[in-house]
Amino acid sequence: MRVLLGAAILLVAGCSGEMDNAQEAALVENAIASAEAIAENITQEARRERVAARAPERDAWVGKWTGVEGLYLTIEKGDRPGLYRITNKWGLDEDMNGTYRAFATSEGIAFRRPDRRVHLEAGNGAASGLKWLEGKRDCLIVAPGEGYCRD
Numbered sequence: 001m002r003v004l005l006g007a008a009i010l011l012v013a014g015c016s017g018e019m020d021n022a023q024e025a026a027l028v029e030n031a032i033a034s035a036e037a038i039a040e041n042i043t044q045e046a047r048r049e050r051v052a053a054r055a056p057e058r059d060a061w062v063g064k065w066t067g068v069e070g071l072y073l074t075i076e077k078g079d080r081p082g083l084y085r086i087t088n089k090w091g092l093d094e095d096m097n098g099t100y101r102a103f104a105t106s107e108g109i110a111f112r113r114p115d116r117r118v119h120l121e122a123g124n125g126a127a128s129g130l131k132w133l134e135g136k137r138d139c140l141i142v143a144p145g146e147g148y149c150r151d
Helices: 002-014 021-059
Strands: 063-066 071-075 083-089 097-104 109-112 117-123 139-143 148-151
Touching: 063 148, 083 109
Parallel strands: none
Antiparallel strands: 063 071, 071 083, 083 097, 097 109, 109 117, 117 139, 139 148
């Protein structure tokens, strides 16, 4: 960011005879905006790398998870580490299913359904609050009353 700002100042200094103050100010503003955009991109990329580093532990969740009454959650790997594709039927109504892009988080995997943002966390059947999943050990929990387990 400092390099771009320095380059803009040198450019302004070298061209000062040909530009008025408004043009010089616009040039400096553009250089600052470019530097800020580059810094933001670098910050976002660093966040993605940290999330991708956690991906191997989330990759163990890839596969089909079964809920109650025919509900299910299927996790597939995405095209980059830390990204996933979720196919989910979370309710009995016809419109309560879909396929969504998801990403690894520090606690689990997150994605957005039409009704809300969903965050999957590892747990057991008891954590789901559903008596039909009681006794299961390998589960993903959305919230009390919604969970999916492996047999």
